[in-house]
Amino acid sequence: MSETITIRDFKLEDYMALVHLWQQVGLPYKPKGRDAKEKIAREILQPTAIFLVAESDDRIIGAVLGTQDGRKGWINRLAVAPGFRGQGLGRRLIEAAEQRLEEAGIEIVACLIEDWNTISQAVFTKCGYSRHDDIHYFSKRKNADV
Numbered sequence: 001m002s003e004t005i006t007i008r009d010f011k012l013e014d015y016m017a018l019v020h021l022w023q024q025v026g027l028p029y030k031p032k033g034r035d036a037k038e039k040i041a042r043e044i045l046q047p048t049a050i051f052l053v054a055e056s057d058d059r060i061i062g063a064v065l066g067t068q069d070g071r072k073g074w075i076n077r078l079a080v081a082p083g084f085r086g087q088g089l090g091r092r093l094i095e096a097a098e099q100r101l102e103e104a105g106i107e108i109v110a111c112l113i114e115d116w117n118t119i120s121q122a123v124f125t126k127c128g129y130s131r132h133d134d135i136h137y138f139s140k141r142k143n144a145d146v
């Protein structure tokens, strides 16, 4: 992995680059909901928000969003740009988010991965996560855009 890749906190100026990365890697993006710029501007002010980006030559090439609820930490939206995969950057981003969670006293870290996303499942397994086949994800949404 190149020494020139830096992992740092997301800034609101990175918003368009982050959206571009999500689109590039095919992650679902909710522009009218939780991913609207004003929603993210509010979210990053929360003490529980962990928004990290990986930067190389002034370009955002990776990102991860973490959070915690006081009991458990969550890793969301892990993304590495196609040309930078398979070199350990995804692992670095996971570990950077885990480090922040550990500093906050969190000892369980979880993530939700769609059934079809076998690559992500393999990556999290390699990074020490266990799969729970006995848990089903339920959610209640105000509308489809949130």
Ligand SMILES: CC(C)(COP(=O)(O)OP(=O)(O)OC[C@H]1O[C@@H](n2cnc3c(N)ncnc32)[C@H](O)[C@@H]1OP(=O)(O)O)[C@@H](O)C(=O)NCCC(=O)NCCS
Residues within 6 Å of the ligand: 025, 026, 027, 077, 078, 079, 080, 081, 084, 085, 086, 087, 088, 089, 090, 091, 092, 112, 113, 114, 117, 119, 120, 122, 123, 124, 126, 127
């Ligand atoms: C998931 C993703 C972030 C992985 O990024 P990456 O930089 O390629 O991952 P790394 O190189 O750090 O790999 C971490 C580990 O997973 C393994 N791995 C990576 N890609 C893999 C693949 N396609 N199949 C199997 N294992 C893989 C690596 O071998 C490595 O294990 P090791 O350290 O024991 O060798 C990237 O594929 C991506 O952006 N995917 C699209 C977005 C997505 O699905 N995100 C997850 C949402 S839950």
